Amino acid sequence: MFKALLLTKTEVPAPQVAITELDEAQLPAGDVLVQVSHSTLNYKDALAITGKAPVVRSWPMVPGIDFAGAVLESSDPRYRPGDAVLLNGWGVGESHWGGLAQKVRVKADWLLPLPAGLTAAQAMAIGTAGYTAMLCVMALQRNGLLPAQGPVLVTGANGGVGSIAIALLARLGFEVHASTGRLAEAEHLKALGATDIIDRATLNTPGKPLQKERWAGAVDSVGSHTLANVCAGIRYGGVVAACGLAQGMDFPSTVAPFILRGVTLAGVDSVMAPHARRAEAWQRLARELPAELLPRNTETIALADAAGVAARLLAGQVRGRVVVDVMA
Ligand code: NDP
Numbered sequence: 001m002f003k004a005l006l007l008t009k010t011e012v013p014a015p016q017v018a019i020t021e022l023d024e025a026q027l028p029a030g031d032v033l034v035q036v037s038h039s040t041l042n043y044k045d046a047l048a049i050t051g052k053a054p055v056v057r058s059w060p061m062v063p064g065i066d067f068a069g070a071v072l073e074s075s076d077p078r079y080r081p082g083d084a085v086l087l088n089g090w091g092v093g094e095s096h097w098g099g100l101a102q103k104v105r106v107k108a109d110w111l112l113p114l115p116a117g118l119t120a121a122q123a124m125a126i127g128t129a130g131y132t133a134m135l136c137v138m139a140l141q142r143n144g145l146l147p148a149q150g151p152v153l154v155t156g157a158n159g160g161v162g163s164i165a166i167a168l169l170a171r172l173g174f175e176v177h178a179s180t181g182r183l184a185e186a187e188h189l190k191a192l193g194a195t196d197i198i199d200r201a202t203l204n205t206p207g208k209p210l211q212k213e214r215w216a217g218a219v220d221s222v223g224s225h226t227l228a229n230v231c232a233g234i235r236y237g238g239v240v241a242a243c244g245l246a247q248g249m250d251f252p253s254t255v256a257p258f259i260l261r262g263v264t265l266a267g268v269d270s271v272m273a274p275h276a277r278r279a280e281a282w283q284r285l286a287r288e289l290p291a292e293l294l295p296r297n298t299e300t301i302a303l304a305d306a307a308g309v310a311a312r313l314l315a316g317q318v319r320g321r322v323v324v325d326v327m328a
Pocket of ligand 1: 128132156243248269313320
């Protein structure tokens with residue numbers, strides 16, 4: 001038997017949330033059984049746990065779109081008992097039981113070996129949010145962005161994606177500007193590597209289709225008017241990596257930045273990203289993200305705390321990343 005956070009459908013959108021003892025035999029089919037040591041709370045997990053958006057696609061569900069741990073059993077030759085592994089996405093925690101549990105059974109194709117140099121706890125302090133931040137950085141670089149071209153804006157700066165994106169871009173030599181609703185966290189954002197802190201209120205209401213050219217690039221996890229204003233303020237030939245919708249799923253923009261300034265809007269998805277790109281992202285995270293920044297950006301909680309912290313996360317009250325120590 002092992003413990004899991006189990007979501008059960010109810011008459012209202014919010015599911016019943018309970019720490020439940022499960023039997024291995026109840027786990028879904030898969031090639032690899034993993035003893036999870038750490039998982040995390042991502043924005044999507046918080047939506048699933050609170051029922052604020054229809055993230056869960058089959059019931060009952062163990063949420064948790066990522067985890068790290070050690071292989072217990074494997075019928076796939078790529079993994080052997082004891083191997084350290086991690087997983088992000090692939091519908092885990094949405095349509096297949098996920099990482100907010102002490103054991104999971106998944107397809108071998110979905111796993112990655114834990115990169116050398118990272119512990120399971122560090123990998124989850126990065127988590128899906130940090131891996132997505134790296135996918136955004138890779139998208140900016142694939143589109144030719146170099147530090148000499150000018151500053152890069154990161155929106156949702158105190159969130160999981162934003163905070164790791166700041167640290168990665170600063171490490172690569174970019175001048176990083178951070179947009180936040182929590183100006184009181186300016187010192188934290190500067191410690192991560194931001195040099196200029198912008199009040200998000202200046203970006204999250206309707207603006208002109210073309211504005212002063214301010215940034216060479218941007219990582220946006222906010223969407224809606226913020227993404228529209230960011231695109232309108234990108235310098236000629238610049239690039240925006242868009243991955244999130246913390247303000248909204250809408251994109252009330254015009255084509256002006258794209259057809260008059262040659263701005264590129266690069267979409268970033270972490271869930272179905274191909275295996276090779278994931279492997280590259282995690283190798284780069286292990287090499288390039290300054291590990292000493294992780295503790296100051298991470299709160300560690302127990303499985304039993306996940307429901308309460310999910311509500312705080314959606315209320316914008318969590319700074320950085322939340323690691324769940326599932327054995328605590
Ligand atoms: P967090 O909740 O950790 O951070 C989101 C941040 O966005 C908040 O901390 C806040 O930053 C800012 N924010 C929240 N509400 C608003 C608002 N109304 N207007 C403007 N800014 C707001 O979430 P994550 O960083 O983990 O995820 C961010 C987004 O990225 C989510 O929408 C998530 O679904 C998406 N995502 C997408 C992935 C993909 O594969 N495409 C993968 C991972 C995440 P501050 O307080 O600094 O203003």
